[in-house]
Amino acid sequence: MQYDFDKEIDRQGTDSVKWDYYIDEGQQFGIVPTNKFSGPGRGLPMWVADMDFQAPQPVLDALAERARHGIFGYTVRSESYLKAVVTWMKTRKDWEIEAEWIAPSPGVVPGLNLLVQTFVQPGEKVIIQPPVYHPFYYAVENNQAELVLNPLRLDEGRYTMDFDDLATKASDPEVKMAILCHPHNPVGRVWTPEELTRFGEICLENEVLVVSDEIHGDLLYSGVEFTPFAALSEEFAQNSITGTGGSKTFNLAGLHTSNMIIPNQDLRERFEKTLLSNGLMGSNTFGLLALEMAYREGEEWLAQVLVYVEDNLRAMRNYFREHIPDIKVVEPEGTYLVWLDCRGLGLDKGGLTKLLEDKAGVYLDGGHMFGPEGEGFMRMNIACPRPILMEALERVQRAIKD
Ligand SMILES: Cc1ncc(COP(=O)(O)O)c(C=O)c1O
Numbered sequence: 001m002q003y004d005f006d007k008e009i010d011r012q013g014t015d016s017v018k019w020d021y022y023i024d025e026g027q028q029f030g031i032v033p034t035n036k037f038s039g040p041g042r043g044l045p046m047w048v049a050d051m052d053f054q055a056p057q058p059v060l061d062a063l064a065e066r067a068r069h070g071i072f073g074y075t076v077r078s079e080s081y082l083k084a085v086v087t088w089m090k091t092r093k094d095w096e097i098e099a100e101w102i103a104p105s106p107g108v109v110p111g112l113n114l115l116v117q118t119f120v121q122p123g124e125k126v127i128i129q130p131p132v133y134h135p136f137y138y139a140v141e142n143n144q145a146e147l148v149l150n151p152l153r154l155d156e157g158r159y160t161m162d163f164d165d166l167a168t169k170a171s172d173p174e175v176k177m178a179i180l181c182h183p184h185n186p187v188g189r190v191w192t193p194e195e196l197t198r199f200g201e202i203c204l205e206n207e208v209l210v211v212s213d214e215i216h217g218d219l220l221y222s223g224v225e226f227t228p229f230a231a232l233s234e235e236f237a238q239n240s241i242t243g244t245g246g247s248k249t250f251n252l253a254g255l256h257t258s259n260m261i262i263p264n265q266d267l268r269e270r271f272e273k274t275l276l277s278n279g280l281m282g283s284n285t286f287g288l289l290a291l292e293m294a295y296r297e298g299e300e301w302l303a304q305v306l307v308y309v310e311d312n313l314r315a316m317r318n319y320f321r322e323h324i325p326d327i328k329v330v331e332p333e334g335t336y337l338v339w340l341d342c343r344g345l346g347l348d349k350g351g352l353t354k355l356l357e358d359k360a361g362v363y364l365d366g367g368h369m370f371g372p373e374g375e376g377f378m379r380m381n382i383a384c385p386r387p388i389l390m391e392a393l394e395r396v397q398r399a400i401k402d
Pocket residue numbers: 049106107108109110133181185213215216245247253257258
């Protein structure tokens with residue numbers, strides 16, 4: 001079927017983090033109710049990473065039918081659910097996994113926290129690569145571990161890893177884990193097999209466990225190939241844990257269902273022990289059903305979403321070039337989150353927020369939230385109907401002109 005992503009669906013009053021709440025900076029749980037995004041002159045929220053699109057029709061149908069059944073007792077992950085995950089990894093990513101490697105987690109972010117609890121003792125260290133998704137910082141700090149920062153390098157508009165710095169930092173015997181963001185949120189890189197191999201070898205040499213967050217791994221722009229870190233070699237598979245799910249790919253974040261893929265039996269048993277000790281072996285009835293249906297029948301929808309988001313990216317890139325050359329798009333290879341280099345505007349972070357939120361009524365994530373390396377940048381979510389995207393761009397242009 002043909003989906004109509006141009007159509008705006010009212011999300012107000014659905015307890016949506018994006019449309020009914022607003023971020024209260026500096027607070028991990030700092031969201032506050034707001035009516036900024038309703039009524040005439042409403043603000044446009046383009047920050048938190050969910051799409052303003054309905055999930056694939058087969059998912060909607062299956063959930064509606066299950067809701068009509070009306071009994072929502074305890075459920076388990078069925079064989080057909082696990083098979084759907086295995087098949088998706090094989091057909092979409094050419095990655096052969098076994099059903100028994102798949103450990104449940106109520107989201108990739110909860111999973112990251114549980115992984116730090118399991119594999120990093122208080123006071124030990126975890127490497128992350130800023131500017132990076134802020135919950136990586138929290139997963140480390142909230143679990144009494146120490147952050148080790150291996151900042152990405154930015155050369156001529158393209159981010160790369162600093163392997164010399166990584167090798168030095170990984171050689172600290174206190175470093176036990178490195179969290180890879182692949183594709184990288186917010187800078188949009190999809191790491192190449194060569195980059196992943198260097199990263200993986202440094203970690204292997206130094207006995208550092210790799211946690212590869214691949215939640216955005218299905219959201220790729222044309223011509224970009226995605227290689228799961230663990231698919232590169234048996235040694236990498238045995239020294240890694242991969243976070244996957246439908247939160248981003250199929251817009252199912254509120255259903256809190258994800259999978260940690262753990263080929264190494266010892267690591268898997270240790271992670272499962274943490275799940276048990278936190279009472280987390282159960283699964284969400286709707287989350288399981290939605291992800292299974294999405295993996296089994298959501299490909300057509302995904303193909304259309306990817307074309308739509310890429311057209312949004314093209315429209316945005318052209319708009320900035322023509323009308324706002326001081327804002328530069330850092331070309332993403334994956335994800336619907338676009339990293340905007342706003343340094344040409346010559347504003348500090350307060351000035352940028354004032355311009356975008358107060359004057360333009362466009363709400364983005366400030367780059368500084370991803371680490372000090374992100375200052376002068378903004379992250380914009382373009383998974384929205386094109387008329388909203390264009391309105392946001394026009395508002396920003398008017399605000400700058402004023
Ligand atoms: C890199 C990354 N990991 C994890 C998540 C959230 O995953 P989940 O909703 O499964 O916890 C996000 C959401 O934006 C993300 O960007």
